[in-house]
Each structure stands twice: as structure tokens, then as C-alpha cells.
Amino acid sequence: MISVKEAKQLIMGAALTKKSELVALQYAHGQVTARDIRAMIDIPNFHQSSMDGYAIKYEDKDSLLTIIGEMAAGTSRQLVLNKGEATRIFTGAPLPEGADTVVMQERICLENGKLLVEDQTLLKGANVRLKGAEVESGVIAMAAETYLSPAAVGFLAGIGCAEVWVYSPPKVAIILTGNELQEPGRPLDFGQVYEANSVQLKAVLNKIGVRDITVQTAEDQIEVLQDVLQKALDTHDIVLLNGGVSVGDYDFVPLVAQRCGVEQQFHKIKQKPGKPLFFGTKKDKLIFGLPGNPSSSLTCFYEYVLPVLENRMGLTNSLTEITARVTHDYPKASGLTHFLKASYSNGTVTPLHAQESFRLHSFAQANCFIVLPEESKGCLAGEEVAVHLLPG
Ligand SMILES: Nc1nc2c(c(=O)[nH]1)N[C@H]1C(S)=C(S)[C@@H](COP(=O)(O)OP(=O)(O)OC[C@H]3O[C@@H](n4cnc5c(N)ncnc54)[C@H](O)[C@@H]3O)O[C@H]1N2
Numbered sequence: 001m002i003s004v005k006e007a008k009q010l011i012m013g014a015a016l017t018k019k020s021e022l023v024a025l026q027y028a029h030g031q032v033t034a035r036d037i038r039a040m041i042d043i044p045n046f047h048q049s050s051m052d053g054y055a056i057k058y059e060d061k062d063s064l065l066t067i068i069g070e071m072a073a074g075t076s077r078q079l080v081l082n083k084g085e086a087t088r089i090f091t092g093a094p095l096p097e098g099a100d101t102v103v104m105q106e107r108i109c110l111e112n113g114k115l116l117v118e119d120q121t122l123l124k125g126a127n128v129r130l131k132g133a134e135v136e137s138g139v140i141a142m143a144a145e146t147y148l149s150p151a152a153v154g155f156l157a158g159i160g161c162a163e164v165w166v167y168s169p170p171k172v173a174i175i176l177t178g179n180e181l182q183e184p185g186r187p188l189d190f191g192q193v194y195e196a197n198s199v200q201l202k203a204v205l206n207k208i209g210v211r212d213i214t215v216q217t218a219e220d221q222i223e224v225l226q227d228v229l230q231k232a233l234d235t236h237d238i239v240l241l242n243g244g245v246s247v248g249d250y251d252f253v254p255l256v257a258q259r260c261g262v263e264q265q266f267h268k269i270k271q272k273p274g275k276p277l278f279f280g281t282k283k284d285k286l287i288f289g290l291p292g293n294p295s296s297s298l299t300c301f302y303e304y305v306l307p308v309l310e311n312r313m314g315l316t317n318s319l320t321e322i323t324a325r326v327t328h329d330y331p332k333a334s335g336l337t338h339f340l341k342a343s344y345s346n347g348t349v350t351p352l353h354a355q356e357s358f359r360l361h362s363f364a365q366a367n368c369f370i371v372l373p374e375e376s377k378g379c380l381a382g383e384e385v386a387v388h389l390l391p392g
């Protein structure tokens, strides 16, 4: 058995190289740019009014001005302003040629159809968005490794970008082992349990933007599992086997992985829950044998799989490490790192009631793990403990 630290090092050491792809902007939200993005044109593409009012030459601000026409947003007709002239103008509209300033309509008066500016504080260039003020043609508008937030995709749309190079989310295969699994919504026969692991794994995968997820079930037979794993390895980047990884007579994952040419990196970690975790590689593919107990499966996913996936997608690890004061004693024997389902709020953290790995009741209420190290004998109320905040 290896330590948690050694396991993490082995997994991150084997992490896949990043791949990138060109996607339509509408699908890029939540991903990370893989290349610098250059502006192809000036934005705004013309000198633009930022107010409803009148476009003038600043030097004319003290004269009575003739209004020669109107510039509305979207107009393709350009007007030319000569000395002593103004145009009506609206927010977003192009400035007429020769104008350099916009006076707000609240700060004028009209005398016999002529315009008199009544703005003592008016500055040259007021209420004008200059051509190229957002980005100038040819500059890097967005650097590689930028997270595409809603504002970021909005910005790219605003500079006319319709496609963007992003790091590709890996293709993930989930393989469920076990003859006892039943789909939620159907009646349970004797000995059956509802299948929960793929549901929770898909929920996290979807959240971080992994789109290509397949779920397959394999009966507890070596040949069947081998066939399913082989096909998954041919078509996916990461394989998440669930169950069948312990020492029972039907726990075939390590054997089948070996038969499929997977190189075992480790099997079993000094931790609870999730002790039987298996990890192997085949070329640049990663194969995780997650323990079948639902709580163990999800704990191992958060601690070991999520960081690799996020790294591969250029995302920062969403499992945030902090420390907090624990509200209750929690004794344990030394020898295993414990990941306790817990609730964090305002600098304090409370271990939750049900820690057994077959249950998800407390996990459903948890927002973090308390991490009690291998050598520790637990914690006392008031002590500072390590906490891993779970992504929402
Ligand atoms: N003699 C020993 N027995 C066990 C040991 C051990 O060290 N010696 N380790 C225990 C630990 S710890 C764990 S964790 C489990 C892991 O077992 P497996 O990974 O082989 O998983 P299974 O036996 O297939 O299933 C365990 C448990 O989880 C339920 N399960 C499985 N898949 C799902 C699913 N998709 N959705 C819901 N529930 C699932 C399954 O029905 C079992 O109850 O081994 C211990 N045994």
C-alpha cells in the first residue's frame, strides 16, 4: 500500500498531455483558451457615441449650430460635419465625419431649430468611444490559458470571434461492475442495489465541462469485463471502473486491466475510505479502478481523478485546500489517512454523522472533507485541521 502523497504524485506524473480543439464560441464557456486570440479589426470599428444627444466639433461649442441630420445606431449612411454644424446622434451610432464631441441632449437648448450647447464642463472628446478603444486590430485580445467565463465569451463575441481554440475535455468511459446493480426507478429484486456511482460521477464531470461520457455495465465475468474495458480503452482517454477492485472472488479489475495491457501504477492506498483504489496507464490513457462503495468512489474521484481532468483542461483544481477549526473530537487509529465528510462554514468545520463508505447520506450534506493524516490519532475540538472544499 502506498501513501496518499505518493499516489497523487504517481497520478499527476502520468497526467495526459493537453490536447486542444477549435470550438464554436457558443460551446466554449467554462473552458480554457489554448492559444492567444488576436483582434482582427479595431473594436469599436468606428468612433461611436456613448450618449443620446448631438455630435459637434468641440471648437464650435459656443456657437449656434445648424442641425444637418441624424445618426442612429446601425446607420450605414455617413454624414460630414462642416464648421457651424451638428447632427442629432444616438447611443452606439457612428460619429459624423468631422465631429469630435457629443453633447448630451439634457445639456442643450434649441433656438428656432438651431442648437445651443449649455454644458460648461464639456470636454473635447466627451461621450465618444474612440475607434479601437476596446481592442486595436492585431493586438492580443485574450492570452492563452484564460478561463472562459460568461464575460470572457461575451468579450470574444464583441470582438467578432466566432470560434476559439480551447483545451479539449478528455473522453471519459465509466464502467460499472457488479451483477447487483439496478437502475433507479425500477423495483429492486432481492439482493439488488440502486446504481448511484455513475450518477454522481457524471454530475461532477458535466459540471467541469466533460461532454463525452459513456456509461457501460459489465457483469462480474472476466471475459465480459475484459471486452468492455478493451473497447473503452480504444475509444476514450480516461476509464473509470467502478467496483470489483477489492479482494473478493468477483473482483477482477486488476487482472482484467493487466490482460488489456494496462500497466499497474498502484493498487491500494493507505486511506479511508477508498483503500482499494487501482491506478494504471496504457500509453497516454489513464485507468482508475474506483472502489464500488459509493462514498469511496466519489471520494477517490474528487481526490485523484478531478485534479488530472482539470489539469488536462487547463482549469485550476477546484478542490480547494484550506485549514479550519474543527468543532468536535474525532478519534482514529494511526495508519490510514481519513477523508471525513464534513460541513465547513466561517472558519470552522464539523465532521458529519455517517462516515461509512456504503452511505451517501452525510456526503449529500457535506461541502468538504476533513483530511486527517496517516500518522494522526484523530483530532480534538478546537484544533486546526486540513480541509478540502468540494466544488459545488
Ligand atoms: N476482505 C476484504 N473485503 C473488503 C476489503 C478488504 O480490504 N478486505 N475492502 C473493503 C473496502 S474498503 C471496499 S471500499 C470495498 C471495495 O470493493 P469493490 O471495489 O470490489 O466493490 P464491490 O465489491 O463491487 O462493491 C462494493 C459495494 O459497493 C456497491 N456498489 C458497487 N457499485 C455500485 C454502484 N455503481 N452504485 C451503487 N453501489 C455500488 C456494491 O453493491 C457493494 O455493496 O471492498 C471491501 N471489502
Ligand code: MOO
Binding pocket: 271, 272, 273, 274, 275, 276, 291, 293, 296, 357, 358
Ligand atoms: O475504503 Mo472502503 O472505501 O472504506 O469502504
